[in-house]
Amino acid sequence: MNDTTKEQKIVTIGPDKKRARVYVIIGGCWGDEGKGKVAAFYSANADLVIRATGGANAGHTIYINGKKIALHLVPGGIGNPKAISLIGQGTVIDFDILVNEINELYEYGIEDVMDRLKISGTANVLFPYHKALDKLHEWLRSNKVGTTAKGIGPAYADETTRFGLKVYDLLLPVEELTEKIREVLSLHKPLFSIYNKWWKKEAKMETKRKKKKSASWMFTAEEWTEYMDFFSHPEKLAIKYHEYAKQFSKSIVNGHHLVQSFLTNPEKVIVVEGAQSVCLSLKEGHYPMVTSSDANTLGTLSGAHLSHKDPTEVILIAKGYFSKVGQGIFPTEFESHIGADGKLIAYNKEDAYEGDIYRDENGEYGATTKRPRRTGAFDGVLLKNSVQKSGADYLCINCIDSIGYMGKKYGKIKICYAYDYQGREIDYWPDNINLTCEIPTPKYLTFDGGWEITKAMKTYEDFPTLAKTFIQIIEKITGCQVKYIGVGPKNEDMVIREDL
């Protein structure tokens, strides 16, 4: 028998299609769109919940045994006793914050938190000096980003220069870990020294002028002494972080291997909790007013140890109105008493602008930083761009109840469908805004009145006509179907369109 007459063996090439269901939740605007609501919905039935990117700059609120808890690093899936929660390789982990969060979870009665929490060994470690560097970088910049000051940018920068430490590194013997920390600190020492000289000079001048401490000093004397001490004693950090690694040694895993073990089982459900959003994504957002990770779909997938072929559904989240913290262009922004520094300017209640009323009526204050959020009208152009960039399968529009209520209060609701920019009508975010310094002028569709969503309205069909028209226009502008509609603050306040 020669080779050609031999029975051919059938070889299967490529991934097995019978895989776990994977739901990926991505923010469509500038963060704070209510991603936690959809995440909680899917996490209730999930086997694995993954936090993919970012660090303690994100904040989401979950309810455990009826009590509210704000999580920054631990995936919200920890509230489901059957689910494993993984902090994926795309994150930057502040162990001080993680330990506090875990202690809080113990207090809330989640006694098995350490059995169900896993940490990818290839996630990045965020050290206290990253937080100092975050402030120093802002100090250097003329055009402030308005970061959360949690050290996110500097921690990712260390990963990019390959000086950064991965979680696995913390398990090295203390002497080796000390050397690694000494090396990365030597990279950052010049900036610390510049600031050290600057503030000492300022302090002297202010003492001479008998002035009080300048507001531009960013650290207390104790904080600064502690930071400067790292340079002479990196072993102190090494000892502390090696201890953390020992404490978490049972949780530190090969993330790729863990995710594959779920992915290859068709019975399993995986939920990926995106952090920040498309417009805050380093790669796809409004640079430089962005965070330092790729918070869009592809970055989120790789941060979760997944490939572009794995998602069952990519769900893009937005609200019925828009909000933003930090600096950056916001075409549909309402006037408000928020200053250029992002802080509230004192005002009398009767002088409140539309933006102040939207912020206060809807509790628009940062979950992590408590900063007041800027608010504005629904920007269909921006969301359409996010749909295109994220490859979203469906939209979730939250706060449909709030926007209906605001519509009643103001007698109108607006949706931006195009921008006027440089004398032309466009339907995309201009990428040369930093060059032209021109803010796109929104063109609006305006509705008269608002609506009320009552508890009796259980399905999309039950909604008031105007609310349905609002949803349909969003679908038309963005080219994406709205499958999920948030109608209240609680996780269960969500209507899912079964027809889609």
Ligand code: IMP
């Ligand atoms: P960083 O992520 O702290 O470096 O901040 C960079 C920008 O992203 C700033 O404008 C922050 O206000 C914004 N940002 C970071 N995380 C969040 C978030 O979870 N929600 C909203 N904005 C965020």
